[in-house]
Amino acid sequence: MVFNTGAALLDAIVLAVVSMEPEGTYGYKITQEVRQVIELSESTLYPVLRRLQKDECLEVYDMEFAGRNRRYYKITERGQAQLSLYKEEWKRYSAKISGMFEGGIR
């Protein structure tokens, strides 16, 4: 990919990925799903998840899986609000840029 993904956009993508699983999802899966849309190194996501957790956009809980405790991430109400804000913002932003590229909007 040619374009860099900024911190806010990465937050938005992570929130979107997590919000797709109402029951919550786990780090490895989140990483793989994010990597389907943008390129990022596998060690990038931990700090993002940790920060979103501290900002109370995500909540974590541990659940047993295959004989061990696995940490799950779930979107909070606050995270949901943040995500819809991001979505709205992205719609405007991308529409403006696409408009400029196509030369329609002045």
Add this chain to the structure above:
Amino acid sequence: MSRREFLRRLEELLYDISENERREAIQYYKDYLDDAGVENEEEVLEALGTPEQVAAVIKDSLREGNGEEGEYTETGYKSGMEPKSEEIARRAAARYRSNQAKAKSSGLSTGMIVLIVLLALCAAPIIIPIAIALLAVFLALGVALCAVVVALIITGVVMVGAGIVFVVKGIGEVFVAPYAGMVTLGISLFVIGLGLLCILLMVWIFAKAIPGLVRGFVALCRLPLKKREARQAAKEQQSAQAEQEKKETL
């Protein structure tokens, strides 16, 4: 580096952050490696980078992260982007180079082509007989080789046959003249062995060496053709690449 080593090293490297943060990070990467599966362990460890890199990313985010906006800066994932843009640059350079090479190689003007055709026409009376002669020589060599092989096989068969006859004779002789009989027996067994070896060798030549030679000869004849094929393939690949890039930019 194994999973255990990776986690231990990471824990060591995170000694200077709070215990809570360290536990969280270790738990995350433990989970991560478990979920990736044992069979992908090596690959995932490589993708994660060294424990030093992982620790640096974690500490970076903690240092800058005080609730400020942009606490997670681009440097964190720029590392993932840089090779990409390098790759684009490399691809572009490669394309440029091969374009130049193509321009050079396809620099045959029509005049040159006419000249080459004329030359070929003039050379035909000489080249065609030479080609026929060469073919005949190759054919003769092949026939000679086959003859030698067949002769050796026959020799082997005869040796085995004669050996068997003399073994029988030797067994009879042992009872009459023990020493001479034993010598006859020994020599005839030796001859049988030699004959069998001979046959085996020739069979091997028939099965492996001659087809190999034929293949080699065919490959030699197709060499000039192949070069052209390779050039064609390269050209096709190039146009495909160009198309894809066009798509990407869209």
